[in-house]
Amino acid sequence: MRTILILFAHPALEKSQVNRALLRATEGLPFVTVNDLYEVYPDFEIDVDREQALLLAHDYVLMQHPFYWYSAPPIIKQWEDLVLEHGWAYGRTGKALAGKNMMNVITTGGQQTAYQPTGFNRFSIREFLRPFEQTAVLCNMTYLPPFVVHGTHRITPEQTDSYVEYYRALLTGLGEGRIQPDQLTAFTYTNEYLIPFPIV
Amino acid sequence: MSQSVLIQAVVYLAAAVVCVPIAKRLGLGSVLGYLLAGVLIGPAGLELIGTEGQDVMHYAEFGVVIMLFLIGLELEPELLWRMRTAILGLGGFQVLLTMLGGMGLAMLAGLAWQPALATGMILAMSSTAIVLQMLKEKGLTESSAGRSAFAVLLFQDIAVIPILAVMPLLQIYPIVATGAEGHHSLVEHLPGLLRVLVVVGSVGGVVALGRFGMRPIFRVIAGTGLREVFIATALLLVVGVALLMELVGLSPALGAFVAGVVLANSEYKRELESDIDPFRGLLLGLFFIAVGTSIDIALIAANVGVVMGIVLTIMVLKAAVLWGLGGRFKLGTDQNLIFSLALCQVGEFAFVLLSFAQQNGILATDTVGLLTASVALTMALTPVLMLVNERWLLPRLGTRDKPGRTEDAVEEKNPVIIAGFGPFGNTVGRFLRANNVGTTVLDMDSDRVDLLRKIGLKVYYGDASRYDLLRAAGADDARLIVVALDTTEQSVELVETVRKHFPHLQILARAMDWSDAYELVDAQVPHTRVYRETLDTSVRMGVDVLRELGVRAYHAQRAAHLFIKQDLTHLDELARVRHDEKLYFNTTRRQLREIEQLMEFNEKNRWLKEINDGWDTETLRAEVKSIK
Known part of the structure; x- marks a missing residue:
């Protein structure tokens, strides 16, 4: 069994529909730990020891957050700045995270078509996510393609439900070892791997 | 109550009521105001008060006793202990040097060594009443000058004991028939050792009384809830101690001071202070008026040159000695100026000592008359000197030094x-x-x-x-x-x-x-x-209540920040509004009204709206949907 740490960040979860729904997918999974950053650290005072211990105890690190301003809500950045210490997460002696995997699980208001050179946002999601990708690599982790929920502004409850099921499939697949990291790395989105994947 | 007492009271009170505020307004200080009031109503002025001014002075001296009691209350024993160098060094040298200087000058003026020594001892004293009142009024009590001055005055009070003991040995004239005046002590005729024992025992008794006896007494009295009885007890304590000290031949002021110091740690300290303070003020005022009435203008007028010469000599001598000592004891220029000028008069105790010297045949009657007039003048001139110092000298000289050189x-x-x-x-x-x-x-x-x-x-x-x-x-x-x-x-x-x-x-x-x-x-x-102090804590509690109710932590935290921010804005606004209202409401009603205002404020501002803006706004969703 592989373990999954979800670094969840939403500053106003009470107003979110999709992210709240996605969290449902984690319920009852013994190998998943949801670390609700805004709830644990409303004052942004990250407990570094706690966070590092959590990282060490898990194989997958999933950052689940809305894709605000082409990035993550600020607590994710605060978390990175404080937790990923030199000499621990990176640097000559910083090998604590070696062999782990990292993935962004994001929700965006815009459709996927908006994230291309001719689109509204001019760049692709993967281009916007490069800081995360390089962070993972610098910390000796494997960066996995993101799981993306596009078009949340107009999403229907049915669509949301199917995303929840995909997400659940991903989590159980990773946790039970039926999905291996190298099966995902070739894709742009992890979604692409999941769509043909049978929903358990 | 006889009519004449009432008339006197009216005269004194009226003089004080008229003169003191005027003097204060002119920046002369209350001491000078009282002195002027005394001159005005005295034999030299309106002649409303005759020689009975001297008797009044005798009663009013009790103001000095009360003052020292109050000073003692303010002085923790520990603080007093820390002042020991100043008291013994500064005070001791001041008395010794001034005495020798005064004696030398008196001998130059043609007095034999015995009266000259007596004169020197008398001149060494400064006026506790005037100096402390002045320093207090100018807020200088706690300055290094104030502390040093106090140390010197304290030593002088102690020095009175040996001076009174030595004086009779200096007799050269036949003894004048003594009236009821003078210091009679019970121990005078006891053999030396026993006398010392009685004196030490009395002081010890005062200390023990203050330490162990007064607290239960005060507790019982305070328990009755009768404020005037408490005041009476406090006065009884001070008067009693003063009487005891006088009986054993010590300075009553010194005894009261000791009693005060002993009670400085008591829980009734503040109560005692506020109860006794009015008596101090009134009696001291009376005392200063009495000094004013005692200034014999006629005698001064007849001997202008001599008196002025004596006054000037005394003050220069005393100030010079003080200045030198102040420098030695590391007072800054400004503090030393205050110190030397504040103490350069001759004190009220000189009146007692002068009449004592006269009665014991130490000083000739005309010498005593001249000296008494001069002493009164030095006292009257001190507030003026302090004023000159404050207005002209300090602004020019005082700033040269770095501040903060207090001993402790x-x-x-x-x-x-x-x-x-x-x-x-x-x-x-x-x-x-x-x-x-x-x-x-x-x-x-x-x-x-x-x-x-x-x-x-x-x-x-x-x-x-x-x-x-x-x-x-x-x-x-x-x-x-x-x-x-x-x-x-x-x-x-x-x-x-x-x-x-x-x-x-x-x-x-x-x-x-x-x-x-x-x-x-x-x-x-x-x-x-x-x-x-209640703001942040109560809001923090409110945050936890919200969280327990399931509100997201970050939302609750932001709500708290915003609430505090708005609360501060309310403070600013309501503080300005309040002025009209505080005239109309009593405290309780005002507080209720204030709470009401705050509630209104919170409702009106709908402050929560601000936190709800941002992140996934409805407007954005609506816009996206409308494009379709």
């Missing part, structure tokens, strides 16, 4: 002064200390100071609202002052002192509640620098 001055210069180290101030202090910020702490609670010092904290005892103590605490160099005193009155007073004398100091003030906060805002503390 606070040594270090820290960027932050914390005034008041109760639960609030000490939390701030611990926080700053944990962050390596140097703090100088001033606190009025001597027990707390002792305790904190034992733990090794740098805490200093003193009334932080006093200008000179602030200065000694390094207010000139500090950047911030944290005001966390126990009462609003003290805080506001401190704020006013700081704003007046140390405008560069940033003020951060603690307030207990709204009305406190209003007072501070009224005292020109910016509303964002007023910290209501």
